[in-house]
Amino acid sequence: MSSEPDHWSFFQLPPFFTLQPGPTALARQKSLWGNLIMDHAAHYAPQTKPGFCPFLRLYKSTSDVFRNPSVNRRLPPGAARQMLESLVTQSPNHCAVLPTGGNTDENNDENFAVLLACNVGGLKEIEQALLSWILDRGAGTTTAHLAQKGVVMTFDELVENKCLTYRRDREPFLSRRSTAPVNVGDVGALSEEQAIRTLLDCLKNRPLSALRPIRITLFNMDGSERQPYEGVKFGGIISS
Amino acid sequence: MRRGIGVAHVQRKNETQRQMTDLGAQITAERLGQIADQLEGFEEALRSLARKHRDEIREDPIIRARFRQMADSLGIDLISSKKNIFAGILGLGDFYYGLAGKVVESCMKERKFCGSYVPLNRIVHIMKRQYGSQGNDGSLCAITEADICMALDKLHVLGEGYNVVKLAGVSYIQTTPDGTRSADDAPLLDCLLKKRAQQISHYRSAQVKSEYVSNKAVLGGVNSGRVGVSHALLGPALYRGSADVETDVETGTTDIPLDVQCVAFRQSELEASLMWRSHRVQAVLERMVQNGSVWIDQPSTIRGDDTEEAPRKSLKRATEMQQAEAVYWFIIV
Secondary structure (H helix, E strand, O other): OOOOOOHHHHOOOHHHHOOOOOHHHHHHHHHHHHHHHHHHHHHHHHHOOOOEEEEEEEEEOOOHHHEEHHHOEEOOHHHHHHHHHHHHHHOOOOEEEEOOOOOOOOOOOOOOEEEEEOEOOHHHHHHHHHHHHHHHHHHOOOHHHHHHHOEEEEHHHHHHOOHHHOOOOOOOEOOOOOOOOOOOOOOOEEEHHHHHHHHHHHHHHOOOOOOOOOOEEEEOOOOOOOOOOOEEEEOOOOOO | OOOOOOHHHHHHHHHHHHHHHHHHHHHHHHHHHHHHHHHHHHHHHHHHHHHHHHHHHHHOHHHHHHHHHHHHHHOOOOOOOOOOHHHHHHOHHHHHHHHHHHHHHHHHHOOOEOOOEEEHHHHHHHHHHHHHOOOHHHOOOOOOHHHHHHHHHHHHHHOOOOEEEEEOOEEEEEOOOOOHHHHHHHHHHHHHHHHHHHHHHHHHHHHHHHHHHHHHHHHOOOOHHHHHHHHHHHHHHHHHHHHHHHOOOOOOOOOOOHHHHOEEEEHHHHHHHHOOOHHHHHHHHHHHHHOOOEEEEOOOOOOOOOOOHHHHHHHHHHHHHHHOOOEEEEOOO
8 A cells, every 4th residue: 555556557447447526536537647648658759660750649539548458448538538638737848739620519529639749848849940940941030030921831841851850859758657567559659741730730729839929821732621731831921 | 704705705716716727737738748758759769760761661662561551550641741750751751742743744644545544554664664763772662553552542632533443353543533424434444445355365365376386387397206396395385375365465565456456346235235225325435436535437338339230239238237337446545
């Protein structure tokens, strides 16, 4: 009884996968799930396969991180959404909510997703790298200038030039919060292009963003609304 | 001439009364003097006793127990106050008041079972470690359960809290007030801890058995010429296994997985084992759910994997039946 059981011990308990009605237990459950997800990301970040983004992961409310086959339990999407929202509150510099496309209200819980940055500097460092890369590409000399003038790029440009790792090649990953083995597979990994798209989607709504003065617009060449979009515009005045 | 007539009588009465008062005061003063002399002698004797045996009193629990017995038989409260002659000269007051403070600190740091219960032997172990490191000349100051109970008794003057209760044959310190509403907790916890002890013992037996099997497998390769050696090696394993099983369940639970330490009940099971009405069980469970001691396991309906119709129906029916009654998990830690 003397040692605090960690989140992976609770992962073996069936009630961990039920949304707790008691406020004390619910608070503890949210904290434990937050630790578990951060620990899962920190565990798999150094093992990322080539072609995938090592420091950005996407956790959906239907992710397999919320499932434990050994106890035949899965956290329902509604409960998983609450855990993810709590995680964003716990770690605002490392987690951001991915806005849902469309206004469909039904299945809203199942569409909920959170982007998690498992580098030490978090989303702030990534945004700073992106901004530095854009400015150094000759898009402008200051943030204000970029916000005024704007620049248009395709996603291929962004991926090929590794805009998210500009000047931060050796930034370390988050360290693990526990030494227990991780019994969940590698879920939530994103390809480089998916990572950039997801990040830009999150940054459009993230209030803490370092890119806040710069408007981010995703568009298609033919002006349609078909997704995935073909290009991105940083800054500039919207022509209406 | 009648007796008592005139001023002389009144004066005589006053004189007599004054003489009696003086005599009474004199007698009282003599008695006080005697008592003061006796008290000085007693203090002197206690100081002499303290000079010889102070360290023994601090270090030897048996001497402290004898002191307590003697004090009880004489009707003396050894540590009613630090100004108490026993508490002051013999150092018992400082000892027990300091012990009470340390016990409360340890209880606050220790993780509590179901919100308020700390195993008493756990606190004894912590106190032994703390006091042992303070012994002079390397001598150990042993703390016993009785010492801690004595210290906790004195805390009651501060109000409710810090009682010692027995659950499933094991003593626990209850760190929160024991109101009438929570009087139902004790029998429920008793039932709970018995089941937990069974789970842990079962887990340990399984571990010992697997070790035995693996030992046998390893030694299976030994040729027949070394059968005696095999037998000698297996003996200690068996002995250690049995010793482990018989060990108090409360000690050394750090290597037990969390799911073995936690206990699950359905409400109907509690009603059957406690022989309570359902609303009584519900009230206790509701309170424990609110304070975070109990977590509820109610698996949601699994979304139908697109398989055959019949298995899905049976699965749904099983899930519905399961949903009819939640499982209450007592989170021990």
